[in-house]
Amino acid sequence: MKASLEHLTERAAAEGLLDVAYATADSPFGSLLLATTPKGLVKVGLPDYDSEETLEDLAARVSPRVLEAPARLDDARRQLDLYFEGRLHEFDLPLDWQLSRGFRRRALRAIDRIPYGRTRNYTEIARSAGNERAVRAAGTACGSNPIPIVVPCHRVLRSSGGLGGYGGGLPMKEALLELERAEIH
Amino acid sequence: MPPFQALLDEHAADVMAVLRGAVGRADAEDCFQETFLAALRAYPMLSDDGNLRGWLLTIAYRKAIDHHRANGRRPTPIAEPDEMAGVTTEPEPDDGIWALVGALPPKQRAAVALRYACDLPHAEIAAALGCSPDAARRSLHEGIKRLRKELA
Numbered sequence: 019m020k021a022s023l024e025h026l027t028e029r030a031a032a033e034g035l036l037d038v039a040y041a042t043a044d045s046p047f048g049s050l051l052l053a054t055t056p057k058g059l060v061k062v063g064l065p066d067y068d069s070e071e072t073l074e075d076l077a078a079r080v081s082p083r084v085l086e087a088p089a090r091l092d093d094a095r096r097q098l099d100l101y102f103e104g105r106l107h108e109f110d111l112p113l114d115w116q117l118s119r120g121f122r123r124r125a126l127r128a129i130d131r132i133p134y135g136r137t138r139n140y141t142e143i144a145r146s147a148g149n150e151r152a153v154r155a156a157g158t159a160c161g162s163n164p165i166p167i168v169v170p171c172h173r174v175l176r177s178s179g180g181l182g183g184y185g186g187g188l189p190m191k192e193a194l195l196e197l198e199r200a201e202i203h
Numbered sequence: 204m205p206p207f208q209a210l211l212d213e214h215a216a217d218v219m220a221v222l223r224g225a226v227g228r229a230d231a232e233d234c235f236q237e238t239f240l241a242a243l244r245a246y247p248m249l250s251d252d253g254n255l256r257g258w259l260l261t262i263a264y265r266k267a268i269d270h271h272r273a274n275g276r277r278p279t280p281i282a283e284p285d286e287m288a289g290v291t292t293e294p295e296p297d298d299g300i301w302a303l304v305g306a307l308p309p310k311q312r313a314a315v316a317l318r319y320a321c322d323l324p325h326a327e328i329a330a331a332l333g334c335s336p337d338a339a340r341r342s343l344h345e346g347i348k349r350l351r352k353e354l355a
Contacts, residue, residue, distance in 0.1 A: 025236065026211075026240070030239075030240065073209075077206040082204035082206060082207055082246055083207050084206035084208055
């Protein structure tokens with residue numbers, strides 16, 4: 019049965035019927051859910067989130083043609099492994115931004131440009147996204163980041179220097195910042 | 204609509220078992236692929252997710268019928284070689300009663316599967332098998348008789 023299902027996934031991809039491929043990946047923080055469209059990585063589900071709900075959300079918002087297809091995420095998984103080992107500083111993965119729009123998408127693109135080991139505050143992100151006063155909205159954009167870790171919203175802090183929030187929990191945010199600091203010094 | 208993977212997780216084994224019953228183990232794989240590719244193609248356009256299992260089995264039946272039609276009107280062998288060797292009678296844990304159906308002679312097997320898995324009337328079973336309705340009825344009857352004996 020396993021071979022039949024693998025064969026089916028390959029044929030579905032070849033016929034353009036695999037709209038969302040997903041797989042799980044191990045991380046030091048627990049299991050991540052990775053999902054890609056033919057365009058690129060569309061979703062990274064952090065360990066605290068319910069995978070089933072995430073997949074249902076993808077089915078509703080992207081396409082119900084959602085199949086488990088680990089081979090399609092080999093590259094993303096490999097790059098994440100290297101990142102967690104401190105051996106990769108910049109992800110080289112095509113991204114699909116379709117789950118965020120407008121100001122949020124602009125804010126996330128600004129976040130995507132923050133270099134490894136550096137941080138920005140919410141005000142700076144709001145400014146980069148075109149509205150300096152929308153600090154709160156910049157915070158919401160971080161909170162709704164569909165592609166965390168790869169789009170490094172953990173590098174955004176409060177202007178006061180406080181940690182702010184993180185979908186995967188503050189200990190994870192701190193650990194990621196710590197990992198990156200250790201690597202650049 | 205649930206993620207398509209959920210349909211696979213829940214129903215793929217049953218669809219495979221029914222197809223093995225309907226077309227035999229050797230050809231079930233092809234029909235299985237055709238069934239799920241057709242389902243995947245149509246899935247986003249489905250308006251009602253009330254009976255996804257029934258929907259999948261209906262597609263599977265149609266693929267089984269297509270298969271019988273394509274193999275067409277050439278005479279059905281009395282028994283396939285692997286059946287004579289007893290290979291197809293090896294029941295798999297998830298096959299249940301369909302493992303027994305799969306072990307029936309081809310015509311009886313197809314008639315039983317088309318009747319009970321696909322809910323086809325005798326006339327359509329006859330059309331699918333390329334025989335008369337009376338012959339289809341006989342095959343069905345013989346198949347059921349044999350299953351009863353196996354289960355007794």
